[in-house]
Amino acid sequence: MRVLITPELYRPDDATANGTLNDAVVWVEEWLDVDPDLHVYWLLAPPEVADYDPEYVLADRERVTLAETEPFMHGRRHQGAFTESGYSEDQLEALAEATYDQLGYVDVVIDQLRRGRADLYKWLCALDGHRVGHPWPVDIVANVHDLQLPFKYANTGWRNEFQRETEISESVLSDGMWFKAAIDVDGLRDHGHEFMQESVVDRAIDEAVQTGSPIDFSRFDADYADEPQWLHVAGSIWDKKQVGTVMDIAEMLHDRFGVRTVMTSMSQIPDEYADLPWVETYPKASREEFETALRMGDLCISATEYETLARTWFEQAGSGQVLIARNQPWIYDAIPRDYELAGTIEELPDLAAWAVEHWDEAVAESRRMLEYAKEIRDPERSGRRTYDDVADRVAAKVEAYEPDENDAVVGETLHEVGERFALDELNRASAEFTESGDPLLSGECALSEILFALRRRGYADTGNAGTPVFEKRE
Secondary structure: OEEEEEOOOOOOOOOOOOHHHHHHHHHHHHHHHHHOEEEEEEOOOOHHHOOOHHHOOOOOOOOEEEEEEOOOOOOOOOOOOOOOOOOHHHHHHHHHHOOOOHOOOOOOEEEOOOOHHHHHHHHHHHHOOOOOOOOOOEEEEEEOOOOOOOOOOOOOOOOHHHHHHHHHHHOOOOOOEOOOOHHHHHHHHHHHOOOOOHHHHHHHHOEEEOOOOOOOOOOOOOOOOOOEEEEEOOOOOHHHHHHHHHHHHHHHHHHHHEEEEEEEEOOOHHHHHHHHOOOOEEEEOOOOHHHHHHHHHHHHEEOOOOOOOOHHHHHHHOOOOOEEEEEOOHHHHOOOOOOOEEEEEOOOOHHHHHHHHHHHHHHHHHHHHHHHHHHHOOOHHHHHHHHHHHHHHHHHHHHHHOHHHHHHHHHHHHHOOOOOOHHOOOOOOOOOOOOOOHHHHHOOOOOHHHHHHHHHHOOOEEOOOOOEEEEEEO
16 A cells, blocks of 8 residues: 655745644554555655755655655745645656656545645546546545634735635545544534535545544653743744743743743744843754753643644643643643633633642643543554555455456466566566557556556555565465
8 A cells, every 4th residue: 555645844944843744754653563565655845945854754764755846836935825735847747756657656645735636636647547437546635734714824814715615625525534633623514514515514524534633742751840940932933822921921930939931942032032031042943952941841831822733732741841721722622621721811820820839739730631632642543543544445446446358467467477576577467468469558557457456366565665566465
């Protein structure tokens, strides 16, 4: 089985800072453990463009192939408006070079880009040689992240009702949908019902997978301090994060309790914070600096207006930092409804002060929340849900395949090539059994037809790089 993943890098110059990519890396790691024959293709910006090591996306492994090319509109004006906007000619050609040009193929695409899905579909069908009347060679699953709901991106001029409706309709009409957060499921249903047939929307949602946003909490040490000494303010300095509010609370904690603040950010940190004598700052923080601050911090505060299952605060909580949370709807995708350290933005200062004054109780409550989050965001659980959806899609296509004369040629050719062979070897050998005397793929036969014929006979792709090698398993 071969899967293509196309993540959106909403931070195009800093790949590892994208929760979208982090989620997918966890899935791939889980899938490779579950299925020793799986091969994964990534379509990503080159490492030197997006600032990551190929090892980060597991591309140093035999069963992972990285197709590298600059994304659509990269380096152009307003490139930040197009990180989710589809596929350039160079990207489509890079996919071909990594897959079908080597007689590789794609069974399922996990597509996080909001645009360009129809072009990707046409391209993959054309590369396959798909013929009318045969099962579709590939399923494209819309990986819905941060659905463009009205309360999100309120100050971003290009995210509007048109963008929302096209995203919803293209997602609903895809072969399937994956959702990171329940709030986006509810939002898609409510807004989809406004302009699409309700039964179509509801059926698509009923068949969708809720992936969660997996975090391997075993990587973090939830070792709580005997008393709080450091507040850790981490992440972007974006308006929605309400950093000003958080830093007002930080100042109150310092004035009343002597709690200092450590700030880590992937961006620059404004001088108004960096110049404060009780604040230690790490602008454009490396992963190592962030992890040092994780161990250093005792408290963290989420005052954000909205997120889609945020990662940073939960990595902080997993590192023994007591989480004070603004009770926006998104937060309850990952914490208990009765979490005692959640309140309105006006209540956050009092909650933070209460946590310091009642430290043992605050630690106990944070531990309870963390156990809940570990279950919700369990990598193995998320990996199994997503893998099962992919595997079921491939099995359904094989089941839908109806043998014909091409299938018969494959059957005869198998007697010639034996129980282990590369697809190009099988194709060459098939010439002996076709009426024209040419290999199957030189005539009216799609690559997917050969795959269906092999799979229904119990042959499996071994998951190697390059031209796939099949062997008899049943």
